[in-house]
Amino acid sequence: MDMSEQNKFDSIIFDLDGTLWDSTGNVAVAWQNAINQVDYVDEVMTQEKVRSITGMAYNVIFDTLFPYLDAAKRNELMAICAKSELEILHTRGGELYPALDETLGYLAGRYRLFIVSNCQNGYIEVFLKLSGMAHYFSGHQCYGTKGNPKAENIKDIVNDYQLKTPVYIGDTMGDYNSATKAGVPFIFANYGFGVVENGQIATISSFGDLVKML
Template identity: 60%
Template structure:
């Protein structure tokens, strides 16, 4: 990790899960609670399963979890899971990656910061509120807002905030593909949930590495 990206960008757009925090244990707990209340859902939900589908759009996640269900029953499972997810996260939160707060405070002095995630509405707000980070980020966008793909949400943030040299930080192939499609270079967070086949402009092994390279 010797890349020097100082003074090359005006803004940083972050993925959330696997990049800023790990909420898989509590998300799995929420979805499992929903599963146990709905007799038509067959399979248990574990943290390992949640981490394996992290980064997918919220609708696609539940198609993956329960492909055998009708759309009506799948939507019922998704809605109950989403409600329990926010309830649990609002009280128990997720695990912040080491150095998150000081790293973000440092970066905020030099860059405009944003979050773009494939999560449901309210999820990013929960992360920000729990960790007193509302003033750290200038804006955010998620799948739940417009049900549009991540690359389009990245484009919208770039356009809405008139960013000229943004960079994206993410941890999965989906992040890399979305950033590339949006025309934004990506820094790969190798400590997260996934792997990347491609050419990210840099790889970080811990979040605080950004203080060195940016």
């Protein structure tokens, strides 16, 4: 990113998984606990499987992982997984990326900060509580609130908070596509779970890179 871009933005909207923290190990444990409660799924949930679908809308995740289930069973399993996930994460949380606290502190002094994720209701709140970083953020939106895709949720944040020049930071092609559809420039976090080869205005290799960049 050109140095002239540094003062261009008034706000930053973050993806959560793969950008601010990695909870995939504990999510895999939670989903396995859920699978063990039903008699129509016989497979092992791994961290690799969870990482492969991270960033998808919550309902699309279960469509992708369990295409052989009918809608009723898939929805039942999704509800059990969601409950188990929040229970496990409330106690175990996820792995915060290095320099998260100090970098967010720096950015919060210069920009309004937000989170938009494709997660279920309650998930962002768990992150904010366990990380102790809720005070850095002005608001958040997720798939679970209205069932809307990420692009619409980004637009909601932009409109609700009257943002003029936001930038979105995420780690997957889905994040890039959502930001683009919302008309928001995109910074790619390449330490996360996905690959974005072009179209981003900048790429970071660690969260702390944002201090020099922004």
